[in-house]
Amino acid sequence: MIARRDLIVFLSALSAxxxxxxxPVLAAEPSLLTGLDxxxxxxxxQAWLKENPGATAAALTRRLAPKxxxxxxxxxxxxxxxxxxxxxxxxxxxxxxxxxxxxALFGLLALTA
Amino acid sequence: MALIDxxxxxxxxxxxxxxxxxxxxxxxxxxxRQFLGTSVRIAVLEAGGRxxxxxxxxxxxxxxxxxxxxxxxxxxxxxxxxxxxxxxxGSGMVWGGKCVPLDPSDFAxxxxxxxxxWPITRQDLQPYYDxxxxxxxxxxxPPNAPPAGPAIxxxxxxxxxxxxxxxxxxxxDEDAFDRFRTEFASAPNVDVYLHANVTxxxxxxxxxxxxxxDIACLNGRRHSTAAKSYILATGGIENVRLLLASxxxxxxxxxxxxxxxxxxxxxxxVYAVDGNAETEGSAIQLSPGQPTALYINLKRGGPQSxxxxxxxxxxxxxxxxxxxxxxxxxxPPAPGGVAEETAAIGALAATLDGKAGQGRGPxxxxxxxxxxxxxxxxxxxxxxxxxxxxxxxxxxxxxYSAADLDGLEHAVDGLADALGARGKGRLxxxxxxxxxxxxxxxxxxxxxxxxxxxxxxxxVVDADSKVHGLANLHIAGSSVFPTSGIANPTLTLLALxxxxxxxxxxxxGATR
Ligand SMILES: Cc1cc2nc3c(=O)[nH]c(=O)nc-3n(C[C@H](O)[C@H](O)[C@H](O)COP(=O)(O)OP(=O)(O)OC[C@H]3O[C@@H](n4cnc5c(N)ncnc54)[C@H](O)[C@@H]3O)c2cc1C
Numbered sequence: 104m105i106a107r108r109d110l111i112v113f114l115s116a117l118s119a120x121x122x123x124x125x126x127p128v129l130a131a132e133p134s135l136l137t138g139l140d141x142x143x144x145x146x147x148x149q150a151w152l153k154e155n156p157g158a159t160a161a162a163l164t165r166r167l168a169p170k171x172x173x174x175x176x177x178x179x180x181x182x183x184x185x186x187x188x189x190x191x192x193x194x195x196x197x198x199x200x201x202x203x204x205x206x207a208l209f210g211l212l213a214l215t216a
Numbered sequence: 217m218a219l220i221d222x223x224x225x226x227x228x229x230x231x232x233x234x235x236x237x238x239x240x241x242x243x244x245x246x247x248x249r250q251f252l253g254t255s256v257r258i259a260v261l262e263a264g265g266r267x268x269x270x271x272x273x274x275x276x277x278x279x280x281x282x283x284x285x286x287x288x289x290x291x292x293x294x295x296x297x298x299x300x301x302x303x304x305x306g307s308g309m310v311w312g313g314k315c316v317p318l319d320p321s322d323f324a325x326x327x328x329x330x331x332x333x334w335p336i337t338r339q340d341l342q343p344y345y346d347x348x349x350x351x352x353x354x355x356x357x358p359p360n361a362p363p364a365g366p367a368i369x370x371x372x373x374x375x376x377x378x379x380x381x382x383x384x385x386x387x388x389d390e391d392a393f394d395r396f397r398t399e400f401a402s403a404p405n406v407d408v409y410l411h412a413n414v415t416x417x418x419x420x421x422x423x424x425x426x427x428x429x430d431i432a433c434l435n436g437r438r439h440s441t442a443a444k445s446y447i448l449a450t451g452g453i454e455n456v457r458l459l460l461a462s463x464x465x466x467x468x469x470x471x472x473x474x475x476x477x478x479x480x481x482x483x484x485x486v487y488a489v490d491g492n493a494e495t496e497g498s499a500i501q502l503s504p505g506q507p508t509a510l511y512i513n514l515k516r517g518g519p520q521s522x523x524x525x526x527x528x529x530x531x532x533x534x535x536x537x538x539x540x541x542x543x544x545x546x547x548p549p550a551p552g553g554v555a556e557e558t559a560a561i562g563a564l565a566a567t568l569d570g571k572a573g574q575g576r577g578p579x580x581x582x583x584x585x586x587x588x589x590x591x592x593x594x595x596x597x598x599x600x601x602x603x604x605x606x607x608x609x610x611x612x613x614x615x616y617s618a619a620d621l622d623g624l625e626h627a628v629d630g631l632a633d634a635l636g637a638r639g640k641g642r643l644x645x646x647x648x649x650x651x652x653x654x655x656x657x658x659x660x661x662x663x664x665x666x667x668x669x670x671x672x673x674x675x676v677v678d679a680d681s682k683v684h685g686l687a688n689l690h691i692a693g694s695s696v697f698p699t700s701g702i703a704n705p706t707l708t709l710l711a712l713x714x715x716x717x718x719x720x721x722x723x724x725g726a727t728r
Contacts, residue, residue, distance in 0.1 A: 140556045140557075140560045140563075142556065143553060143556035143559065144557075146553060147557055147560060147561070177567070177568075177572075181568050181569070181570060184568050184636065185636070185637045185639065186637075187636075188633040188634075188635075188636035188637035189637045191629070193629070193632070193633070193636075197494070197495045197496065197554065197557070197646060198496065198498075198645050199558075199642060199643075199644045200629065200642065200643050200644070200645070201561065201636075201642060202568075205564055205565070205568065208564060209560070209564070
């Protein structure tokens with residue numbers, strides 16, 4: 104199961120653009136969660152979880168980062184997001200059309216917050 | 217030769233010309249201008265005067281009800297009087313001057329849209345579009361031209377469609393528009409009669425030619441006409457009213473042998489949702505680095521592009537034409553949780569779209585427009601009440617079908633998917649299907665109610681805009697559009713007006 108710290112580190116590293124293939128994401132500072140509000144993101148996550156009641160942090164981690172959290176995960180998630188939109192796997196939140204993968208990421212944030 | 221006040225003519229005057237144009241709005245004036253310097257004698261009969269006045273405007277009173285499945289009906293009874301002006305220059309006195317051609321897809325027969333397809337193509341109309349642009353002093357719109365600047369590429373279902381503004385509007389450049397609507401009247405072969413309300417189209421005994429028009433002035437004078445050819449150019453609603461009300465020889469009204477006059481009325485409606493503490497409102501959270509200058513152009517002079525559905529996109533999405541117009545979001549986001557959620561969405565999207573470290577992209581407002589499909593139940597009819605000159609008022613049953621609502625929803629979802637799949641942004645559309653009639657903001661575009669079709673059983677006018685079954689009556693204006701796309705209609709109605717003038721010139725023996 105992913106620790107909240109790992110997810111935050113992952114997201115913060117992505118947001119900061121600091122991750123490179125050579126630098127393991129988990130080594131980054133957890134406090135670098137720039138641009139992503141955990142409370143607001145958590146609320147979106149709760150809404151996603153309401154539509155996906157069985158989801159657990161472990162299951163979401165397996166889905167989102169089956170090989171662990173690394174820069175390659177981002178590339179994989181990016182492709183997943185594009186594919187979600189192409190296939191119409193869309194999570195609606197207050198009118199926003201988000202990829203289901205985005206909803207799941209927020210869901211994981213909510214579960215680990 | 218001049219602007220003539222029909223009220224000052226001796227009672228029972230007979231106005232004679234080769235071609236009589238009823239209505240001195242943008243359509244009527246444009247046609248008259250095509251004949252300047254020719255041998256054809258033109259008379260324009262205009263109900264209004266030089267200035268907008270309430271006495272003339274009163275004749276536009278009517279009623280309207282907007283309907284859509286699952287939505288409460290909405291009364292828009294002020295719409296008929298507030299969406300047009302009865303004055304020399306017509307609604308050109310107040311129009312916004314936004315010029316847009318119909319897309320090539322708008323002319324196509326689209327099997328998933330009943331009654332779609334024009335008897336002419338965008339290609340056929342292109343030379344006339346070019347001339348209409350020259351008239352309005354705006355750049356041409358070559359079909360399939362690349363965008364005028366860096367564009368946001370969201371894939372094959374949508375393209376960036378340009379819009380341009382002309383200064384020829386009474387509301388924009390009063391002097392220029394005043395010259396536009398009056399100078400042509402000083403040509404030796406043109407007479408423009410003001411305060412000349414046409415109240416009846418009089419047919420010959422066989423019912424196949426216009427023999428005369430009845431003209432009524434508010435001072436009580438009555439006049440008549442004699443001409444080889446007539447053009448009805450009284451606007452998208454009034455064209456219907458005059459045809460239906462002229463029912464002495466043809467009981468269902470002129471040109472209405474197949475009960476089509478007034479049917480297929482189409483409108484353009486803008487859908488937007490304002491943000492509040494509960495929702496962001498209609499908006500797009502763009503990914504960082506997307507070029508917005510092409511879409512958010514605050515200068516009226518320059519082009520402004522919108523996302524528009526391609527033919528391929530419409531087919532794939534099972535929608536009609538559709539546009540999404542961006543605008544700079546006014547003011548800071550509403551306080552409360554929503555703004556923070558939007559920020560979180562923007563931040564995550566930026567990262568996932570490969571723009572990590574660039575912060576959040578711009579949040580822009582957007583409004584949507586979806587094609588109103590041709591629908592025989594969407595119609596203009598006559599009311600029992602009459603105006604002071606004896607013409608019945610109109611009622612508009614402005615009707616949407618479930619397919620219209622589906623088309624909007626499919627297209628919104630399609631655009632959201634296209635933006636997301638290409639990593640360009642995320643779309644927020646909180647509009648409820650059951651509230652679309654309530655939130656719709658009606659444009660003043662009146663289309664379709666004397667539609668063009670080569671088959672008299674399916675259209676009021678033929679491909680040359682001639683009323684089926686009548687040898688010498690043509691119609692100008694957006695009422696002839698078989699489908700209405702999303703494009704503001706005036707550039708197209710002007711292109712058709714120029715085309716009609718070219719068509720009539722040889723028939724009327726026009727020589728320079
Ligand atoms: C506020 C507003 C903003 C608009 N903005 C835009 C825009 O940005 N872009 C766009 O493309 N379109 C816009 N439009 C629509 C545009 O103004 C019309 O499409 C266009 O002016 C129609 O021209 P017309 O000559 O066919 O009809 P009209 O302008 O309606 O002219 C008809 C003329 O016929 C006269 N008439 C009517 N009945 C009779 C009668 N019985 N006898 C004699 N004369 C008669 C009228 O007085 C009038 O002068 C706007 C309209 C409004 C009201």
